[in-house]
Amino acid sequence: MDLAYLRAHPQHLPTFLTHQRIRETPVSGGVCTARRLTLDDGTSIFAKSWPSGPAPDGMFTSEAAGLGWLLAAGAVDVPEVFTALEDLLALEWITPGSPSRSAAADFGRGLARTHRSGAPAFGASWPGWIGPLPLDNTPSAGPWGSWFATRRLLPYLRLSVDRGALSADDATVVEEILKTIDAYGGSEPPARVHGDLWPGNLLWGADGRCRLVDPAAHGGHRETDLATLALFGGAPFLDVILAAYREEWPLADGWEARVPLHQLHLLLVHTAAFGGSYRGAVMAAADRVLRS
Template sequence: MDLQYLREHPAQLPVFIKHQRIRETPVPGGSICVAQRLTLDDGGSLFAKSLADPPPGFFAAEAAGLRWLREAGAAPVPEIIAELPDLLALEWIDHGEATRRGAEELGRGLAGLHRAGADAFGAPWPGYIGTLPLPNEPSPGPWGPWFAEHRLRPFLEASTGALTGADVAAAERVLANIADYGGDEPPSRIHGDLWPGNVLWDHTGRGWLVDPAAHGGHRETDLALLGMWGGVPHHDRLVAAYREAYPLADGWQERVPLHRLYLMLVHTALFGAAYGESVRALLRAL
């Protein structure tokens, strides 16, 4: 039993795991899924993530996003080896440290990924971010109203127990005045959840895109999220390389808090009031 066999018979993976034909080693993999390194008979490895009783289509959404990002042939995205209702297995990436060169290459790769574009805002598949549904009904835009109603409002409404009435009122003002922020562009092919933890740096210093909430969106969203929580290593060089390959529109820096508000509202919806002050800081910036 080797990698080629699994590519041809992915549904057999749980059987081999159950009968201990595959060695399982726990690895860090986030707060939602169980992550493991699977070692095959020939010594090859896979990365597997699983979730007991996942929401319907949970791993199918991630797999669709990975394939769509990978089709662009621009930024590194792991190959899918097996996609099952409660498990996703990907090619194994040997971990390493980011390098300046790797960050610049990823910046240019992201530019190419975004240029690949999308047919509409949203996606042809039902989406998830974490375990929350991500409204992906395709829309022609324009971007601002779409972002307000499909990326901000759903998570604002799911966060009301974590936010004060004043927070909600301030966020509603942002939604009502979304056109004032400008930045309308055609849909780009974006990762959609590109905080620094969703870039995996390999042993050569190259950055890979993992755990996407991929959809047609605004390219500034990916770049804004990459700077959160201290930012990816060599963040300034990544952004500089991106801008050389694909210049950003005027006002992009002022819109950074708007794009980050999306992910922070996801966090208040998932994890509660612990992230409330972060939402308030973004609302003050806006």
């Protein structure tokens, strides 16, 4: 199998893998099993599958749809999708490189243009996934505040409590934010967002370009993407990304005070998916929101 054959017959990739006709090298892949595949013509591709049993329904096709939708804005780079099957996703292999100020500035401008290309509604027309958890993408006209509270915060708050990562008292604190979410302002029409834009989902290539990977793409609030870029140590050259973004599309007044509100979504996903080690981050963000 070479790249031309793969593009023409993407459904045949699992057969070649089953019969060990393609060289495989394990690589890091987060919650999935990831491999670097080397084709007969020397081309490398990145493939991932679920580590045990069938993949959750729609996970890989949803990711592929999100990558295509982000690319359609014509402003940010994403890996090319070669194969998107229920149990296998194969993408263009990007040789890793080092972040740079120029790549960060280009990315910031591209992200602003991507957001500005908009979305028909909050949510999306495909089922959503974020990490190992489903994401309710049922399209909604908004307003943003109530949609964010009911579709992006409450489900993961409940799951975090059910799984013992947060206590009932913790939930009461977060629920105060849900009750008064409209008071924090910042409502905007739906933007075309990545949806899971923590720094690990920026792929800095050896060609000097930054690409978006692992999206949970949907129509959402652009400030959510920017807020999550600051999580877990922050993206490299975050100040450059934000400055370039704001030159391309200025942010609404008060955006800095809303950062912890937007971060709550991904932090609650982490308590729901990975447990109580993220409780402190959730409660610190909630405290900052309530004091804002």
